[in-house]
Amino acid sequence: MALEFHRVDFQYSRKAPLFTGLDLRIDNPATVLLGPNGAGKSTLMALAASQASPHRGLVTWRGVNPAAGGGDRAAYRRAVAWLPQRITPVPGLNVREQVAYCGWLKGMSRTAAWQASARALARVGLSGLADRAGHQLSGGQLRRMGIAGCLAHHSELILMDEPTAGLDPAQRSVFRSLVEELTGEVSIVVSTHQTEELAGTYRHVVVLDRGRVRFQGATEEFHALAVADRVPGGGDGTPSAEAAYARLIERET
Numbered sequence: 001m002a003l004e005f006h007r008v009d010f011q012y013s014r015k016a017p018l019f020t021g022l023d024l025r026i027d028n029p030a031t032v033l034l035g036p037n038g039a040g041k042s043t044l045m046a047l048a049a050s051q052a053s054p055h056r057g058l059v060t061w062r063g064v065n066p067a068a069g070g071g072d073r074a075a076y077r078r079a080v081a082w083l084p085q086r087i088t089p090v091p092g093l094n095v096r097e098q099v100a101y102c103g104w105l106k107g108m109s110r111t112a113a114w115q116a117s118a119r120a121l122a123r124v125g126l127s128g129l130a131d132r133a134g135h136q137l138s139g140g141q142l143r144r145m146g147i148a149g150c151l152a153h154h155s156e157l158i159l160m161d162e163p164t165a166g167l168d169p170a171q172r173s174v175f176r177s178l179v180e181e182l183t184g185e186v187s188i189v190v191s192t193h194q195t196e197e198l199a200g201t202y203r204h205v206v207v208l209d210r211g212r213v214r215f216q217g218a219t220e221e222f223h224a225l226a227v228a229d230r231v232p233g234g235g236d237g238t239p240s241a242e243a244a245y246a247r248l249i250e251r252e253t
């Protein structure tokens with residue numbers, strides 16, 4: 001039932017290795033991946049989405065290995081969806097068609113994809129914009145359309161790379177509410193720099209720094225780091241995700 005990295009090695013050409021023997025198991029349906037710039041979050045997502053392949057080791061979702069051959073790669077990609085940082089709408093398609101197209105690409109019949117598109121758009125609150133051209137959507141609406149595409153073909157895991165970057169506070173809040181609603185229906189792993197995203201939305205935290213997992217645990221455990229490291233007499237005692245994150249990265253470097 002988990003996304004697993006087993007002894008994964010990965011490096012970009014002419015660069016130092018980024019991941020060496022990475023072992024990571026994510027089995028919480030609402031997980032946030034934190035880390036400073038260059039930590040390896042996007043690369044981890046690309047490996048999890050089977051957009052990049054480990055040089056050694058395996059990545060599996062619910063035991064399916066996309067590198068195994070046969071139908072496993074297609075099965076993996078049906079189950080695991082990736083929303084990259086920039087969602088580019090297909091030119092000339094309206095929102096309903098964009099979402100149906102996602103289902104069709106993953107092997108659904110045209111009729112099934114069309115029906116699934118209507119259901120998925122209702123789920124993300126975009127039915128009213130179904131006839132609008134994709135390129136006319138705002139950043140937040142585009143992300144919701146991307147999620148609708150994943151829901152249309154019943155993805156089991158949605159990986160989202162910096163989904164709230166560039167969104168205004170109102171759009172971030174709509175997006176977070178949607179993630180909270182979807183938790184349980186689908187597993188979600190989100191990478192972000194924004195520690196305030198954590199409050200109430202994600203139950204599990206993974207902190208990555210320079211290709212290494214620095215922390216993995218429940219959100220409460222992560223917040224508790226701020227309290228554990230608090231200088232006596234300093235601060236108001238409120239666990240802050242920002243403080244926990246800063247302490248963790250400071251302590252480990």
Ligand SMILES: Nc1ncnc2c1ncn2[C@@H]1O[C@H](COP(=O)(O)OP(=O)(O)OP(=O)(O)O)[C@@H](O)[C@H]1O
Binds near residue numbers: 012015037038039044
């Ligand atoms: N296509 C690429 N070619 C070469 N090096 C890359 C490539 N993509 C990423 N890197 C390098 O790999 C390392 C990890 O990058 P990655 O984008 O995975 O980190 P990140 O945590 O997502 O960073 P950010 O928060 O800045 O998006 C960095 O040193 C980066 O320069």
